[in-house]
Amino acid sequence: MSKKLKTETLLQHFAEDRSKNNGAVVPPIYQNSLFTFASWEDIDAAFDDRLNSFIYTRGKNPTVQIVEEKLAELAGGEKAQLFPSGMGAISAAIFSCLKSGDHVIAIKNIYGPANNFLNSYLKPKFGIDITYVSGDDPKQFEQEIRENTSLIYLESPSSVVFSLQDIKAVADLAKANGIKTIIDNTWATPLYQKPLAMGVDLEVHSCSKYIGGHSDIVAGVVIGNAELIDSISTHEMEWIGAKMAPMEAWLILRSLRTLTLRMERHQSNALKVASFLTNHSEVIKINYPGLPSFKQQELAQKQMTGYSGLMSFELRTKNLDQIKLFVNSLKLFSIGVSWGGHESLIYAPAISYLKELSPEQFEGMGISLGDMRISVGLENVDDLIEDLNQSLSLINS
Numbered sequence: 001m002s003k004k005l006k007t008e009t010l011l012q013h014f015a016e017d018r019s020k021n022n023g024a025v026v027p028p029i030y031q032n033s034l035f036t037f038a039s040w041e042d043i044d045a046a047f048d049d050r051l052n053s054f055i056y057t058r059g060k061n062p063t064v065q066i067v068e069e070k071l072a073e074l075a076g077g078e079k080a081q082l083f084p085s086g087m088g089a090i091s092a093a094i095f096s097c098l099k100s101g102d103h104v105i106a107i108k109n110i111y112g113p114a115n116n117f118l119n120s121y122l123k124p125k126f127g128i129d130i131t132y133v134s135g136d137d138p139k140q141f142e143q144e145i146r147e148n149t150s151l152i153y154l155e156s157p158s159s160v161v162f163s164l165q166d167i168k169a170v171a172d173l174a175k176a177n178g179i180k181t182i183i184d185n186t187w188a189t190p191l192y193q194k195p196l197a198m199g200v201d202l203e204v205h206s207c208s209k210y211i212g213g214h215s216d217i218v219a220g221v222v223i224g225n226a227e228l229i230d231s232i233s234t235h236e237m238e239w240i241g242a243k244m245a246p247m248e249a250w251l252i253l254r255s256l257r258t259l260t261l262r263m264e265r266h267q268s269n270a271l272k273v274a275s276f277l278t279n280h281s282e283v284i285k286i287n288y289p290g291l292p293s294f295k296q297q298e299l300a301q302k303q304m305t306g307y308s309g310l311m312s313f314e315l316r317t318k319n320l321d322q323i324k325l326f327v328n329s330l331k332l333f334s335i336g337v338s339w340g341g342h343e344s345l346i347y348a349p350a351i352s353y354l355k356e357l358s359p360e361q362f363e364g365m366g367i368s369l370g371d372m373r374i375s376v377g378l379e380n381v382d383d384l385i386e387d388l389n390q391s392l393s394l395i396n397s
């Protein structure tokens with residue numbers, strides 16, 4: 001199809017040719033490891049055009065390809081490469097931009113395992129130097145650029161605190177200095193934020209969150225121009241071997257059918273929950289980019305066209321028993337990691353931090369004992385608010 005399809009339509013039709021599959025409305029799962037050829041000449045020709053030929057599923061598979069083409073179009077990129085997890089996508093993207101001895105500028109509050117990959121793996125093993133900035137001001141990046149800076153790693157909104165970076169300003173700065181940029185765009189989804197159009201080189205997503213949306217798959221994707229993605233496909237993906245399985249790709253395709261509908265509901269539910277929390281006396285702070293009172297709301301409106309359902313808030317009480325009582329008394333918000341699924345979830349960063357640090361130590365890092373992260377799901381929002389309300393009312397501060 002030559003005419004650009006609008007989002008809702010491309011999610012149903014783009015990259016799909018039903019006439020090839022006996023008219024089946026859902027494409028088949030090509031659950032095969034290899035493809036056979038009629039002759040020596042045919043397989044020989046396929047090897048000469050590896051990127052466009054089905055030879056072996058670690059390289060290319062028809063079910064996976066449909067989803068890659070759809071995601072690339074959705075994000076406004078030329079190509080996409082799927083991975084069996086978000087971390088598979090992130091590590092491959094980072095590897096593709098670095099060689100030993102390089103310098104990286106990263107946001108302080110990036111997803112924990114991405115930070116561990118940089119700081120606990122690439123740094124000691126490959127001599128990669130990393131500078132962290134809060135990212136609120138593009139000048140912070142400019143000040144840290146060195147001769148060997150080869151990558152700026154962004155995540156906007158960032159994990160836990162949901163602070164934003166001015167994506168276009170940072171991408172312009174990076175381009176002017178010959179530096180590659182990667183952004184983790186999982187929170188906003190390819191619907192609500194288009195970093196590639198703002199000049200970012202590679203966009204990564206954990207598809208385990210909203211893109212999957214049903215809490216039944218772990219997956220990831222990298223999207224960018226053809227040159228960068230082809231290079232990742234033939235190097236990091238094929239050689240490290242982190243290949244998306246056909247069944248998982250098929251489940252993502254199922255999920256993409258309803259992405260716009262789900263995100264609209266996550267957003268409207270989250271806005272109502274956030275407004276409720278803002279007005280509650282047991283809550284002293286709320287981090288949600290969709291709220292008019294959000295500290296970077298102007299930048300949010302400039303670079304995002306919508307908001308998802310993940311936010312954090314801080315309880316007034318710092319009494320651990322009271323905090324546990326609040327979390328344990330919720331009936332609809334289940335306690336668990338991850339987010340972006342149909343179900344509402346709650347997680348307290350303190351659960352992880354208290355294993356290594358004292359409350360005083362991690363309060364010193366800007367994280368509070370009373371910080372709560374919630375993923376607002378697709379339930380009826382009045383039920384969700386009632387659940388939060390009954391649990392908050394038990395707190396005796």
Ligand SMILES: *Cc1c(COP(=O)(O)O)cnc(C)c1O
Nearest residue numbers: 085086087111184186206208219
């Ligand atoms: C979950 C998550 C990831 C990692 O994705 P996996 O699919 O779990 O590997 C990366 N970035 C962000 C922001 C996440 O929340």
